[in-house]
Amino acid sequence: RRSRLSADQSTGVQNSTEPSMKLFTSFGGTAVASASLPDAASLVPRGRGFCLMQNDTAAAPKTFLQRRDNPVVSYVKGKIAAAENNPESKMLPFDGYFEMGCFADSTPEELWVKSPKNEAVTPKQCFNFCRDRPEARFFGLTEGRVCYCVPYPTLSGGNGGSEQCTAVCSGDNTQFCGGMVKSSIYEMHRCGDVTEAAEKDKKQIEALVEKWMFFTSRWEYVVSALTAEGKKIDVADIRQRVFGLASELEAKLSDTKAKVADLNEKLGPLDVALGAFSPEAATSEMMRAVEDAQAEAALFVAALEESAEDLRNFWDQHNLDGSMAFRSIDSKALADDLSHLSTDVNFMPKKVIEAIGCDGVPANGCDDFPDKLTYFVVGKKHLASLFQVYNPAKPIDGRPKLASAAEWKVWASKECHQMCIMTPGCVGGNAIGSSAGEMYAFTCNLKESVEVVALSKNGEASDLMTGFLFGSYYSLHKKDIKYRVADIVISADGSEQPALAPEGPPSNSPPGGEGG
8 A cells, every 4th residue: 555655754854955745645445455355254344345364365366476377468658468477577466455436547448458358247356357467556347347457547537426336247246346437446455565554654754753843943942042132132123023033933833843742642543553463463453443543643744744834934934044055155164254243334423422422343332331232223124034043062064163152153143244245235234142052043134224223232141132234334324324222312413312113013022922
C-alpha cells in the first residue's frame, strides 16, 4: 500500500528550507488483503477484500516462478509482449487487494491485459490472474465477464451516477463485476506490506515533529527578545511596533506548536498498533488498527501542514538571512571589523545637541550624556521588519563565530545597517534585540522616511538598542526632523515644541496583555 506521506518530508531539522508537506492517500475503500482463494472458510474477511492466512499458502495458484511454461505478458511502450525472460516479471506476486469503487475507466483498451475469454469471471479469479503480471498494480471488471489488469487506471465518475456497476459476474451470480460502461476497480498489494507504509509514515512524522519543534523553539527567542526589549523602550512609537511584531509572531507560533503537540500525540496509537502487528499471525483487527492509526495521524499531518505553512510564510517575509542572501550581503564579512558602524550615520544639529546636553558624538548613543541615551529613528513610511536568531554556541553556515555578546551587538547592528544600504528607498532604521538567552535574537526595522529622532535611555549590557540615520537624508531634511527626549520635543533650531502624538496604534502592551 502506498505511503500516506511524501518521501521528502523526512528532511533533517537543521535544513532551513521548508519541505513539501503534501499528502498522498489511496483512493476510497478500506485497505485489505487477499491471496488465492481456495476455500472461503480459510479467509479473513476485511471490508471488501480478504487476506490469506499462513496455513493456506500451499493452496495458492502457482506464481510465475512456478508456471514457467505459461506465457506472461508485460507492458512495453503500450503494447503487450511476451516477457518470460523479463527480470521484472519475476516480481513477488501480490497477495492482497481491496475494492476502490465503481468508475468509468478511460485507459486505452490496448493497454489492458485480459484474462482468457473462457474463464468464469469473479473478483477472486481476476485477482489471481493479475497478481503477478509485471507492472500491473490494479485490475478491473466490466460487463460481468471481462477481467483486465493495468498499471494504473484512468478514472472518472466515482460511485453513483446513471450507470452503476450492477452486471452479475459470470463466475458468481451473487457478485457484481462492473457494468456495461463502468468498471469495478481493485488495487492490489501484499499482506506483508501492511506495516511497511505505516512504519515509513511513522518515521516521517517523527522527523516532521522534530523539525517543527526545532523551528518553533528557535523562533520563540525572537518573541522573548522583543517582548523584553519593548518593556524597556520609552519611545512609544518604537515600543508599539516591537510589541506588535512580537504578538503576531507569538500567535502563529502558538498555533503551530499546538498542531505539533497534537500530531506527536497521535504517534502513540500508531506505535502501539505497529508493535502489536505480526505478519505471520495477522488478523483483520490488527490490520485495521494499523491502518486506522495511520489514517488518523495523516489527518493531523494535514492540520500541521496548514498551520506551519502560515507560520513559514510569515517568517520568510521577515527573515533577515533570506533578505541578505537575496541582496548578496556577506554576513560573515561584516564581522571582520567590529570597532564601529559608519561615520555617515546619526546626525543632530549643534543647537539640538546643546539643548539636550548630549555630547558631540551622537553615533555612539550619547555615551557621555548622564542618562546614557540611545538614538532611534521614527517615521511613518516603514519599509520592513526583519528577524534573526543567532546561536553563539553553533552558528549556522555563513555566520561568524563571535567571541562575546558585545561583538554580536555590533555585528547585528552592522547587518541592519548594511541591509538598509542595499534596500532601495531605505534612509535609516533601528536594531532592537537581546543576548540574554541561550540564543540571541533581534529585529531590524527599516525606514523610508524619518520625521523624528527619539533619544531613549540605554538598556542593560545584554540589550541591543540602536538606530541610525544616513547623512544624505539628514542633509536634505534636517530642518524638518524633530528631536525628542522623553516628553520634550526639540526642533532643529534648538527650540522646544509641543509633544508629538506617537506613531501607530494606541497600545503600549506587550504580548499577553501585560502593561509596559
